[in-house]
Amino acid sequence: MTDDLHHLTAAYSLDALDPHEQEAFEAHYPSCEACATEVAELRETAAVLASAVAVAPPPKLRAAVMAGIAVTRQSAPTVPDPRVAVAEIRPSNGSRSRFTGRFPPRFLALAAAIAIVAGVAGGLWATVGSRSGDPVDDLIAAPDAVTTELASDGGSSLRVVWSAERDQAAVIGTGLTDPGTGQTYELWASLDGAVAPAGLFAPVGGEVRMLLDLDDLDAEGWGVTVEPEGGSPQPTSEILYFGTL
Amino acid sequence: MGEVSPIRRLRSQAAPGQGDEATRLTELMIRAGRGDEQAFGEIYDLVGGLVYGIVRKVVRDPAQSQEVAQEVFLEIWRLAPRHDPSKGSVKSWVATIAHRRAVDRVRSEQAARNREERQHRLDPPPGDEVAEEIDDRFEHDRVRRALSLLTDVQREAVELAYYGGYTYREVAALLQAPQGTIKTRIRDGLIRLRDQLGVIA
16 A cells, blocks of 8 residues: 555646545555655646746736735644644634533543644534624625535535635535444545544434634635544545535 | 766856845845835845746636736735745745635636637637746747756646646546556656755755
8 A cells, every 4th residue: 555655746736636646645645755855856846837837927817916915814834733723723722612521531532632643623613603693604694705516426416615814614515425323524625735623513303504614724626525423634535526616 | 968068058058146136025025024014025026026927827717817827926925925935946935825816817717718608708808918928038939948958748747737737647647557657757756856946045
């Protein structure tokens, strides 16, 4: 398996892998020094191939980009020691009160563990925030809400509505199969070749409509896997739904 | 090819000023990461052609290419605070984001088309926009020469994958060759290119 993965460096560097191979490779290569070095080198090579086909962009693009960045918040930098970061970002118990007693302490511990592992915490909180009105509708109405339809098989549909401003996402789906006893669906945010956990959800009667509170999470795509109850820090099963922003 | 010269020539020519540009880009990205819009504008001026060029190559449709290129730059802006110079050059990072976005666009469209089994597709009206190739002879020649050192089948596989935006399995289907063979050709070809271009990560 590992040998196979080693041989995917080139195809990966050219974005020429299938989604499931890409997921597998991305789970592997950052921790494999040989692969990480080779990917870095081959990406430099790919950049030369890109330079060779450089074309002057239309002049109006520059104005559009500059106008866009003026109203776009930047991601927080990656902090070298994630433990320090978590300690700083989450002052003692205050922010925990967002979580209701609905989730077992084990989950909270796990959520904290995920935050430590990932550096970008993807905490889950259910629809407990606003009692008045539907929080999901509220999110959909956010000015910067972006809806992503996730590609899926036949009878089911799943979409993710995300507001970077509010740092929340909602998963809305129908026709979902039950993830099975002791298992849950987990949403992943993919960004720049990595994935971060974005929250857990479970369908009721095949339907889900749930608000997930993110933690300064950024995304260029969403994916969903089935994971053991409590979720996983990295996907451990095949991506069932996937969509890019 | 018998003479050692091609490699030596490429290396010895190793872009006068290219190192300077790489250093400059890194400095600018650090400033952009701190919210400096002017620095970002300079980055745009230095890599705008690369981004638009590769997006255009893969996506082809000019209007869509502009959309995607704009998304790419907003993404670079958003992620600038997380750029890690120790993991590679700014150009490489930017090209990675641009190519990824471009293939995402064509693949999600392909998926949508497959799903809906739409039969007709409209080609963009011709002559809408004349793409102006950036006259960077040095880079063109360098890459052309490096590509010429690959075998025909390696070059074909690398070009279809990168410029065509196809997965290696799709390339295999296009070339009616086994997937494993294509994976190997892409790998051998790209590694050879890396060695020829003397790219140091």
